[in-house]
Amino acid sequence: MEVGHGRAWIDQDAGVRIGYTLAEPAGTPQESGKTVLLVHGAPQTRYAWRKVLIPLAEAGYRVVAPDYRDAGASTKPRDGYDKWTMAxxxxxxxxDHLGIDGPVSVVGHDLGSMLAFGYALRYRDDVVSLTTMEAPLPGTGYYEQRKIAKSAWHFDFHAHPDIAVHLTHGRERWYITRFFDDLTYQPDAITGDDIDVYARAFEAPGAMRALCEIYRELDHDAAVHRDAVASGGKLTVPVLASGGGAQTLAANYQPMCEEIADNVTGHLVPDAGHWVPEENPDHFTRMFLDFDATARTR
Structure with a gap:
């Protein structure tokens, strides 16, 4: 088992550098031809996948867990936060950097699901399967309903970066803790030490502003995604619509995904709230492996 970390220049002219973790099974992982891309949500970093990296690598996958632009070790440019560009x-x-050939399995959580969806639309031939968890996908009717709900207040708040950054400055740890307190079902799944990791990431210069830019682009993303579905049709790769079984919103995810994909499987993760791979990593791993194995036989 090999686990390593790196930072890759994506666009030196724009100053975009992406931090990532790469976990590979022993031997020559290229022979298996299986790669999974794990895209974290907010307010998190690739650290969110820490409990599933090794189990997935032990199952024979090359596992790539990046910090998308804004998060963690990645740079925080002024723009480029639409999901098409982030994809x-x-x-x-x-x-180009890791030299991976062939299509990959793409897994997203929270904002990462929105980005994973954009990735699957833009690079249809380079995706084996798509797993989405715990997010309304821009471009769907459910996204339009969800974004105006009272409990989704942070969509509008973050879409005004000057206000959000000013009000959260110096209070980043308190602010992000609120999301974990409200949305966690397993109280011991995310510890104070884990919160420290996330808090340090969003206390970094530019991090909160960049997070807000990601939200500010969501309505634009919705238009781009709708156009992509209208011109290219629904996704034909297998799609797993998932979420924490303890979340009341989770029942919406399968019909939402059926709006944008022909082949959708719904599977909720028991004993988990919003933070699925941290609250019930064992079930998440089994769920993904079973789903992806079936997807790869198509």
């Missing part, structure tokens, strides 16, 4: 960052990381 290009990850595609360049995989195929």
């Amino acid at each position: 290009a960052d990850l595609h360049t990381l995989l195929h």
Whole structure:
């Protein structure tokens, strides 16, 4: 088992550098031809996948867990936070920097699901399967309903970066803790030490501003995704619509994905709230492996 970390220049002119973790099974992982891309959500970094990296690598996958632009070890440029551009960052990381050949399985959580969806639309031939968890996907009717709900207040708040950054400055740890307190079902799944990791990431200069830019682009993303579905049709790769079984919103995810994909499987993770891979990593791993194995036989 090999686990390593790196930072890759994606666009030196624009100053875009992406941090990532790469976990590989022992031997020559290229022979298996299986790669999974794990795209974290917010307010998190690739650290969110820490409990599933090794189990997935032990199952024979090359596992790539990047920090998308803004997060963690990645740079925080002034722009480029639409999901089409952010998907290009990850595609360049995989195929140009890491030299991965062939299509990959793409897994997203929270904002990462929105980005994973954009990736699957932009690079249809380079995706084996798509797993989405815990997010309304821009371009769907459910996204339009969800973004105006009272409990989704942070969509509008973050879409005004000057206000959000001013009000959260110096209070980043308190602010992000609120999301974990409200959305966690397993109280011991995310510890104070884990919160420290995330808090340090969003206390970094430019991090909160860049996070807000990701949200500010969501309505634009919705228009781009709708156009992509209208011109290219629904996704034909297998799609797993998942979320924490303890979340009341999770029942919406399968019908949402059926709006944008022909082959959708719904599977909720028991004993988990919003933070699925941290709250029930064993079930998440089994769920993904079973789903992806079936997807790869198509």
